[in-house]
Amino acid sequence: MNYHRPVRTPSGEFRVPKYVVFHLKDSGDGCDEIFWEDPFNFTPRRGRNGWIDSWGIYPHDKDGVRDVDGMQIFERTACLFCYIYDGNRGIYTPELQFVHALRDKKVYRPQTSILVIASSGIIHSTSPSRAHIPNPHDPKSDRYWRRIRVSGGLRLSVFADKVLTPLWGWVRNLHAHVFHDYSDGALFGPKRCNAVDMMHLDKSGYAYVPEEDYSIAHILQSPGQVMGYHYDFGDNWWVDIKLEDIAVPEESKGAVVILDGAGGTPPDGEHTGTWPWAAQLRDADASPAGKRKAVKTLFEATNYEGVPRPVVPEEYDFDHFDLETARVRVRRALDSKASMPGASKKVVIDFEGREMETSEDELAMMVKLGILPGEMKKGTRVVRRPVAGAAEGDEGVYWEEGVAEGRRDNPGNTACAWCGSPSDLKACSRCKQRYYCGKECQKAHWSNGHRAECTK
Numbered sequence: 001m002n003y004h005r006p007v008r009t010p011s012g013e014f015r016v017p018k019y020v021v022f023h024l025k026d027s028g029d030g031c032d033e034i035f036w037e038d039p040f041n042f043t044p045r046r047g048r049n050g051w052i053d054s055w056g057i058y059p060h061d062k063d064g065v066r067d068v069d070g071m072q073i074f075e076r077t078a079c080l081f082c083y084i085y086d087g088n089r090g091i092y093t094p095e096l097q098f099v100h101a102l103r104d105k106k107v108y109r110p111q112t113s114i115l116v117i118a119s120s121g122i123i124h125s126t127s128p129s130r131a132h133i134p135n136p137h138d139p140k141s142d143r144y145w146r147r148i149r150v151s152g153g154l155r156l157s158v159f160a161d162k163v164l165t166p167l168w169g170w171v172r173n174l175h176a177h178v179f180h181d182y183s184d185g186a187l188f189g190p191k192r193c194n195a196v197d198m199m200h201l202d203k204s205g206y207a208y209v210p211e212e213d214y215s216i217a218h219i220l221q222s223p224g225q226v227m228g229y230h231y232d233f234g235d236n237w238w239v240d241i242k243l244e245d246i247a248v249p250e251e252s253k254g255a256v257v258i259l260d261g262a263g264g265t266p267p268d269g270e271h272t273g274t275w276p277w278a279a280q281l282r283d284a285d286a287s288p289a290g291k292r293k294a295v296k297t298l299f300e301a302t303n304y305e306g307v308p309r310p311v312v313p314e315e316y317d318f319d320h321f322d323l324e325t326a327r328v329r330v331r332r333a334l335d336s337k338a339s340m341p342g343a344s345k346k347v348v349i350d351f352e353g354r355e356m357e358t359s360e361d362e363l364a365m366m367v368k369l370g371i372l373p374g375e376m377k378k379g380t381r382v383v384r385r386p387v388a389g390a391a392e393g394d395e396g397v398y399w400e401e402g403v404a405e406g407r408r409d410n411p412g413n414t415a416c417a418w419c420g421s422p423s424d425l426k427a428c429s430r431c432k433q434r435y436y437c438g439k440e441c442q443k444a445h446w447s448n449g450h451r452a453e454c455t456k
Helices: 070-083 094-107 112-120 156-168 196-203 274-286 288-299 323-334 359-369 439-454
Strands: 125-133 144-151 177-181 186-189 226-231 237-243 257-262 346-349 380-386 397-404
Touching: 070 196, 094 186, 144 156, 156 177, 156 226, 156 323, 257 323, 274 288
Parallel strands: none
Antiparallel strands: 125 144, 125 237, 144 257, 177 186, 177 226, 226 237, 346 397, 380 397
């Protein structure tokens, strides 16, 4: 039985929560005091530059960086879900009750101007936007940044999967992510994501609005506005995306264009993230030993799999940005199916050293992947490949991931396979597997590779 009752706050005061309900067996230990407030009328906590991130529920340190007590949250969440609360039966923790109210408030808030733009078929293009990785130790530094031109009508899901992830050189469909509306702290993320780092969702906002239902222009509407992109809930990479200008439809067809950038490809994995990697770069600048360590970290990262290490680590240039390589990565991502966050990429070990042969093996593999056979949609399957550069004796280490083969992208959640525009998309009449915004892009793609793919 649950009802509104006084519960001891972290400060030791017994108070009746203004909105959430604590289970009778929940003492409130480890619960942040903000959850005693009313989610419809509370003062969100602000971080860097006065922005609100993660629904405004977490405290921040002196640099404005989220100061999350991960162990305290983990212990509370593990205990409550095991013995008291059950989301499958609609019995949610106070934290989730609070965040769900914030999420619902965001979803049902009128978006008249954006809906009018979308329904009229007019796509506003952000021209250009600037994405950079902040440095909390030196806010004025700008070591890693990218400038891009992209349609404001592009869905956030496509923006994350086919633009931002390859733009930074990270691994598609490997980690969880969310977009932050810094004006109110609202979060947007992929539906049914089962990436390994989703275990840290309670340290990353608890819940989010489905990104598949929203476009860039729902968050960035005026030049100067900034939204956040939080990638990998374990390592925590933060990218600030600033809208610099808006082009009228007559001046831009909404194509994705990589304009410029600085800084190399940040490591994906190896316990790095924005703040630890900034510290490693600082040590690398300070001493040869620090640089050797940073180079080692970089080339052991997942996105450097199979890449030869530099012969002389001390001469490695962390700041080198290859514009053409970035463009090629994004171009290849646009010319591919959308990732399947519900069957995300994972490393598995085949202890028996044998390939999948029976239905029992298939079931075991899919269970390891995190999705059961019955949950796989028609036209999708699970693929595996050896991890490149695995050490001797690790030949049984594989990547496994769900992929769409015969199943095509949702036309409302994809982009032109040649230019990246989300406007007026029509499928290839022959294979039905790629979308184009017009005949010009379809002809260009046909003569640049799709002819061979389409006729297979």
